[in-house]
Amino acid sequence: MGVYIARFRNLPNAPPYKKFLRGYGYEGESSTDFSWDAPGFGIAYKKALRVPRTKISITGFGEVLPRWDNFVELDPTAKDVYGIPVLKIHMSDGENERAMIQDMGDSAGEMLEAARAKNIRTYAHPSAPRWALHEAGIARMGSDPKKSVLNQFQQTHDIQNLFVMDASGFPSNPCQNPTLTIMALCVRSCDYLMSEFKRNTF
Ligand SMILES: Cc1cc2nc3c(=O)[nH]c(=O)nc-3n(C[C@H](O)[C@H](O)[C@H](O)COP(=O)(O)OP(=O)(O)OC[C@H]3O[C@@H](n4cnc5c(N)ncnc54)[C@H](O)[C@@H]3O)c2cc1C
Structure with missing residues (x-):
């Protein structure tokens, strides 16, 4: 099942969030499957394997602010199959992005805890330059x-x-x-x- 949690930071007509500008939403999914990583061997393992395990994961998608450090240029050397220079992308996180990513991890944990999920694991590290293109x-x-x-x-x-x-x-x-x-x-x-x-x- 697909999940979308709409942006909730820095909405119009609400007080600004102090840690960063703009905001992010979550995209996620849930599934129910065998407990493939159940412990044990033999009959005990077969029994534990059949206990259904429901997983849910949510991933933050945040706005990246425009900064002079982030730009594209024509690659001075690399060319495509037609001999046209390819695009060279310069992209890094600024202070705003780093604070937002931290908040994505922290808030995801809080939401899942409030929803009474168990075995919650959160992370707040950027995938460089980005997973979402x-x-x-x-x-x-x-x-x-x-x-x-x-x-x-x-x-x-x-x-x-x-x-x-x-x-x-x-x-x-x-x-x-x-x-x-x-x-x-x-x-x-x-x-x-x-x-x-x-x-x-x-
Ligand atoms: C893997 C992936 C998943 C995505 N998933 C989503 C999603 O679920 N939802 C969503 O909203 N967005 C998604 N996006 C983002 C979205 O696809 C892009 O933001 C959007 O396509 C940009 O549209 P565009 O028309 O500006 O550029 P493009 O769609 O990239 O179009 C540019 C066109 O220009 C052509 N072109 C390039 N160079 C030349 C040239 N020299 N001469 C002639 N033609 C040229 C290219 O062939 C291409 O057809 C995804 C992107 C990727 C890569």
Whole structure:
């Protein structure tokens, strides 16, 4: 069974959480299986094996704040099969991410304890650079052309008839899965594009 625990830190209209900015959600799953690691041998083991064991695991997915240390560039040496330079990704955790990861582990333990789970094991270590690959960013959206590439319709500030309708406009990488937001932004951009097209703007 799949589990999703929505973001609960730093929600609108609530006091800010002191340890970090933004927030995270949990994704998880549960299953019931034989007790494969039951102790013992022979008949005792066979009996213990048949005692069903239910497991639940939850994993935090947190927002990564934009930092100058995190950037992409064209790899100076590595090329793909077509001879095009591949992307070199520079990514590390900042103070905010480290505090958030610690909270993911601590809060997961508290929730499972409150749900009366037994044999709880928590961890709070980052998987480098990340286990969840949510490609987004590099042409951030914003109202100031000096600080952003795209406007709210994913139209470039510099070139009027160039739209970038994918995840490039994300100013940071949120804790939610990005695809529905990518699609919603694309619909909004297409509406705008069509209305401008009808007005012969292009
Ligand atoms: C393993 C995995 C699991 C994921 N699971 C989820 C999930 O469950 N839910 C969710 O919401 N998100 C998920 N994501 C994230 C999501 O897939 C990405 O954030 C999203 O696809 C980004 O969309 P995009 O259109 O910006 O880029 P992409 O989908 O990466 O599209 C970029 C396109 O550009 C093409 N391209 C690249 N270079 C060139 C070139 N030189 N010339 C022409 N074309 C080029 C590529 O072939 C590709 O088709 C997952 C990602 C991964 C890797």
